[in-house]
Structures are given as C-alpha cells and as structure tokens.
Amino acid sequence: MISSTNNPTQLSTPIHLASSPVQLESHKQTEREIPSMGIVEEAHNVRVVGEGDRTIVLAHGFGTDQSVWRHLVPHLVEDYRVVLFDNMGAGPTNPDYFDFDRYATLEGYVLDLLAILEELRVQSCIYVGHSVSAMIGAIASISRPDLFSKLVFLSASPRYSSSAATLLFPSRYLNDMDYYGGFEQEDLDQLFEAMRNNYKAWCSGFAPLAVGGDMDSVAVQEFSRTLFNIRPDIALSVGQTIFKSDVRHLLSLITVPCHIIQSTKDLAVPVVVSEYLHKHLGGDSIVEVMACEGHLPQLSSPDIVTPVLLNHIRYDIAV
DSSP, X not given: OEEOXXXXXXXXXXXXXXXXXXXXXXXXXXXXXXXXXXXXXXXXXXEEEOOOSEEXXXXXXXXXXXXXXXXXXXXXXXXXXXXXXXXXXXXXXXXXXXXXXXXXXXXHHHHHHHHHHHHTTOSSEEEEEETHHHHHHHHHHHHOGGGEEEEEEESOOSSOOOHHHHHHSGGGEEEOSSOEEEEOHHXXXXXXXXXXXXXXXXXXXXXXXXHTSOTTSHHHHHHHHHHHTSOHHHHHHHHHHHHHOOOGGGGGGOOSOEEXXXXXXXXXXXXXXXXXXXXXXXXXXXXEEEEEESSOHHHHXXXXXXXXXXXXXXXXXXX
8 A cells, every 4th residue: 555645745835726728528429529439549549559468558658659658557457457548749640630628728638538438438547647647647536536546647737838939938927826837828829939939949959858858868869759740730729728727626536546757857747736736736645756767757767657657557546
C-alpha cells in the first residue's frame, strides 16, 4: 500500500476554485457521438497487448503519440491487459477525422475515451494519463467512476501554463491570487502566432524546453519527431484547446483515487500544481515528486520514472 500524503506543502497564497469556460456536459453515449466499433479502433489506432486480468489504459499528452509509453509497456504486458491509443490529431491519426469544433474543448477527447472503453468492453481500468490526458481521464471519471479503479496523473495540470512561453515572455507571466500559473491572453496570442508562422521552427525551439535537454538528446529528438508529425493547423487548434482550458471547478467532483506524479522541475507544470490538485480533488490522492526534470520524464528519465509509475500502478493509497 502507498501511504497517502495528507498534508501537502502549504502555498504562499490562498487558493480558491474558479469558474471555467470548459463545460462538462452529459456524456451519454449516442450514435452521433460514439462512432461504430470499427471506426473507433481505426481512428485512434487502438492497440491491446498483454495477457493480464486487469486492464491498464495509457493515454499520451500533446505533441506525442502512444509510442511515448515504449519504456513502460514491456514491464506491464505479463500482468496486465494494456490499452494504447492515439488521441485524435496526433501524428499517426488520420487528419481527415479531426473535427475542429468537436475538439475545441476537452469534452471531445473525453467522449473519445469513453467510446474506446465502451468498444473494448472495459468494465474497470487503471488509467495512466500524461499531461492533458490526465485531465481528460479525470473528467471522464466524473460521469463514469465505475470505469476507473484509479487515476495515475503524470505531469498533470487543471489549468495549463506553458513555462516555455514564460521563457519567451517572462515579463508577463501571470501569477494571480487564486492560482499559480497561466498567462495573459496577449502572451498566448504570441505563442499561437509563433506556431502559425513557422511551425517547424516552433517545434525545434519548443521540444528542448518541454523535455529539458539539448537537441542532441534522444528524448528531445523523439519529441521533436512526434511533434512535427502533427499537421500544423491541427497542432495549433489542439494547443489552443489545452492552453485555454481550465477545469479547476471540476476537481471536487473527481472521487476516484488519484496518484499525482511529476518532475521536480517541469517548465509546463510547477510543483505547486500537484499540491493544488491534491488539496482540491474530491477523493483520496497522493503526490510523488520525482528527482528528474522535464514535462516528458517517461522519455527523458525512464530509469527513474518507470519504477515510480509501476509502484503507483501496482499499489493503492493507504487511507
């Protein structure tokens, strides 16, 4: 059993939940929202490996695809049924399937996740979500808590603030009284404009900042590859959805046990965000900060991250 961290470090300023433009609507599965069985598998490149009785779902974040889990999967296949898939808009997916209106909010991705679980007849799973996919799984658990035995968050945030953009626009970093993180709209507009004007150049600059290494590192090269494989207009749309999302007002509704894991230094997610999540989630939660850097530690520091993930996957929170 993993002991729960019941007394997170207190933040220097008080935190209050805020309203958000992201609306959680009904996740009732309809023929329009849930594609037919064959289409879901094809659209998301769903892959199931392993022979275990328990199911683990691995969900990647922005700029990557299911290959980001390649260091973790070999450690799971003997004991678990492992479900991997690509979020719509990721490089390996068919760009013709990307609906810009559907994916203008996180709800489109939530419906996709529920569709995949429905198609695979998953009755309960351990869900491991990286970056934005952590919140996608969390929102899905609100309407269908029965589908999730636990949520494992890696580099998660309820309101994303790209510290990569902070380095570009340090004088306008927003640190208000309610939440540590986020940007003025002008900052985001400039970030999106950089993506729009020269996506390849933006990828080359963003990858080492996000991963936390130089361009010669294997992890940076891998993230650069998957990032560049996304069609630029889709990448811009997905980036806008993520960086403008705010689901803090939903945290108290998440009652499934949550394991919150992140790097000591993450340009996109400050450590205080993990403390914020731990404080505001509606169910049991635990925080572990790893001695590594970067927003994609499963790529940059697999020797550190893989054992930590396996520990949180295999053991529950001791209440």
